[in-house]
Amino acid sequence: MGMALLLALGATAASDDAAACGNGVERRLHEHVMAIAKAERDVDAGKPRLAAKHVLNRYPQIRSQAIGRNGVADRALRVMARAVVRTGGGIDGGTRFPGSTDAECKENLNWALRVLHGFVNHNPVDAGAKADYGEALARVPERHVEARRVLSELAAKDLIGSAHAYAALAGLRRQAGEGKLPFIAAPQRVLESARAKLAEARCRRMAVDDETVCAGRSVEPQT
Numbered sequence: 001m002g003m004a005l006l007l008a009l010g011a012t013a014a015s016d017d018a019a020a021c022g023n024g025v026e027r028r029l030h031e032h033v034m035a036i037a038k039a040e041r042d043v044d045a046g047k048p049r050l051a052a053k054h055v056l057n058r059y060p061q062i063r064s065q066a067i068g069r070n071g072v073a074d075r076a077l078r079v080m081a082r083a084v085v086r087t088g089g090g091i092d093g094g095t096r097f098p099g100s101t102d103a104e105c106k107e108n109l110n111w112a113l114r115v116l117h118g119f120v121n122h123n124p125v126d127a128g129a130k131a132d133y134g135e136a137l138a139r140v141p142e143r144h145v146e147a148r149r150v151l152s153e154l155a156a157k158d159l160i161g162s163a164h165a166y167a168a169l170a171g172l173r174r175q176a177g178e179g180k181l182p183f184i185a186a187p188q189r190v191l192e193s194a195r196a197k198l199a200e201a202r203c204r205r206m207a208v209d210d211e212t213v214c215a216g217r218s219v220e221p222q223t
Contacts, residue, residue, distance in 0.1 A: 048083035138168035166203035
């Protein structure tokens with residue numbers, strides 16, 4: 001009888017420990033989900049550095065993280081890449097994402113491009129992933145042609161759901177015609193100027209802070 005009682009008490013204690021452990025894991029997961037949701041809101045509201053801070057607090061090794069770990073980790077990876085893009089690489093994430101020099105900013109942007117391209121490859125029909133990738137390409141002058149193609153194709157099908165992607169497209173379209181002969185550039189600029197205004201108008205309808213995100217955003221010219 002005594003042995004049976006001891007075994008029963010032991011089983012109860014083990015069950016309680018397992019429940020406590022499970023509750024702890026569930027609580028940490030909930031905290032991760034809430035932090036990443038906050039980061040997503042911040043990055044779309046024009047606060048990329050604050051978004052990056054939320055991500056790095058939860059995923060300090062995110063720079064070496066691969067796509068496919070789990071749903072929350074993938075969301076964290078994607079929002080971090082978008083934050084890097086929206087600061088032009090100057091994310092200022094301490095030793096994990098230094099961004100005080102041109103070389104560091106370029107390396108950060110290259111990392112974000114690889115990540116966002118990876119999400120496109122992971123799910124080729126994800127228009128949001130393509131829009132994020134097109135926005136990132138617009139930050140790299142030598143890849144403006146590709147950026148314009150990616151974003152224009154999405155816009156033609158009304159598949160851009162990001163104010164920032166529309167802002168990038170508007171900047172690319174304002175730049176059209178540069179470096180071409182006047183008789184070619186002039187009519188192209190008129191057409192692209194109208195298209196740029198349309199992209200900016202769509203940006204303003206989507207943006208939380210349209211002046212911060214959409215107002216005359218330019219892209220670095222090609223050299």
